[in-house]
Amino acid sequence: MAGFEDPLVLLFLISLPLLYLIYRSISAKRKKAAMKFSHLGFIKTALGDRKRSRRGELLFFLMLVMLSLMIIGLANPHIPLDQAKEGVNVVLVLDISGSMQATDYEPSRIQAAKASAEILLQSLKPKDHAGIVTFESGATTAAYLSPYKENVIDKLRSITVKQGRTAIGDGLALGIDMASSIPNKKKVVILLSDGVNNAGVISPAEAIEFAKLNQIQVYSIGMGSDGKTILGYDWAGNPIYAELDEATLQTIAIETGGEYYKSVDTQTLDAVYEGIGENIERETEETNIKDWFFLSAILLLLVQFYLRYGKGMIIQ
Numbered sequence: 001m002a003g004f005e006d007p008l009v010l011l012f013l014i015s016l017p018l019l020y021l022i023y024r025s026i027s028a029k030r031k032k033a034a035m036k037f038s039h040l041g042f043i044k045t046a047l048g049d050r051k052r053s054r055r056g057e058l059l060f061f062l063m064l065v066m067l068s069l070m071i072i073g074l075a076n077p078h079i080p081l082d083q084a085k086e087g088v089n090v091v092l093v094l095d096i097s098g099s100m101q102a103t104d105y106e107p108s109r110i111q112a113a114k115a116s117a118e119i120l121l122q123s124l125k126p127k128d129h130a131g132i133v134t135f136e137s138g139a140t141t142a143a144y145l146s147p148y149k150e151n152v153i154d155k156l157r158s159i160t161v162k163q164g165r166t167a168i169g170d171g172l173a174l175g176i177d178m179a180s181s182i183p184n185k186k187k188v189v190i191l192l193s194d195g196v197n198n199a200g201v202i203s204p205a206e207a208i209e210f211a212k213l214n215q216i217q218v219y220s221i222g223m224g225s226d227g228k229t230i231l232g233y234d235w236a237g238n239p240i241y242a243e244l245d246e247a248t249l250q251t252i253a254i255e256t257g258g259e260y261y262k263s264v265d266t267q268t269l270d271a272v273y274e275g276i277g278e279n280i281e282r283e284t285e286e287t288n289i290k291d292w293f294f295l296s297a298i299l300l301l302l303v304q305f306y307l308r309y310g311k312g313m314i315i316q
Contacts, residue, residue, distance in 0.1 A: 013071055090128060104224075116273040168204050222245075
């Protein structure tokens with residue numbers, strides 16, 4: 001919504017009608033005095049012809065408009081833009097624990113996750129920055145926050161699965177720290193995991209508080225097919241199934257003002273990332289437009305200068 005930083009300055013606009021009334025009063029008194037005390041030739045000079053009188057009034061009106069533009073400019077007017085000028089910091093936090101080798105997604109969970117994340121990175125706007133954090137038993141930076149999305153995509157494609165456990169809290173905390181590294185931008189973290197937090201030094205609850213402190217939205221994605229997915233077998237030959245802690249991921253999203261998404265196959269994962277890319281909320285930015293008013297006032301000053309001293313100048 002348009003507005004002014006210093007609206008009280010606009011009170012000076014009240015003086016403009018007063019200036020006009022004073023101008024009219026002085027002009028009327030001048031003509032009356034000339035008719036009463038001067039000879040006929042001086043009267044004609046004082047009264048002037050209609051064309052000269054109108055041009056004289058034009059100069060005065062130009063001055064009033066120029067003053068009004070300067071007063072409005074001094075009030076610091078601003079208007080909202082559709083998109084934040086600085087863009088958005090988007091950090092992908094990707095689970096690379098051993099369970100991401102599962103093949104219930106084609107060709108595997110990790111490959112499907114990378115391909116879908118690439119869709120989102122390609123949808124970002126030029127002024128957006130992107131970065132990648134990966135986590136398993138701990139968290140590490142895979143791609144530093146950068147406006148060069150192609151470089152980030154190259155780093156994404158080179159990510160491989162580790163054999164560690166799942167440190168969701170560590171990954172989220174590092175992602176939040178990265179998103180906060182470039183100020184004056186809206187910050188968004190997109191967390192994908194297919195497991196249960198069972199490692200790391202930072203709990204998901206602590207990471208949530210860190211996100212709230214830094215005013216960061218977290219979109220969380222739970223990855224796992226509807227049926228049971230076997231990851232392997234224990235020493236006794238019993239199957240080990242993939243587990244997904246949806247409750248934790250949902251809490252992370254709700255507490256930070258983001259959204260939770262459940263992916264059950266490659267198609268739904270693609271749709272999730274596409275939807276997030278389209279729905280990232282971009283804050284409107286109040287842009288100061290006082291320079292437009294000052295520039296217009298200068299242009300009017302030049303017009304007035306030309307009318308007064310240039311070709312066909314007004315003689316007063």
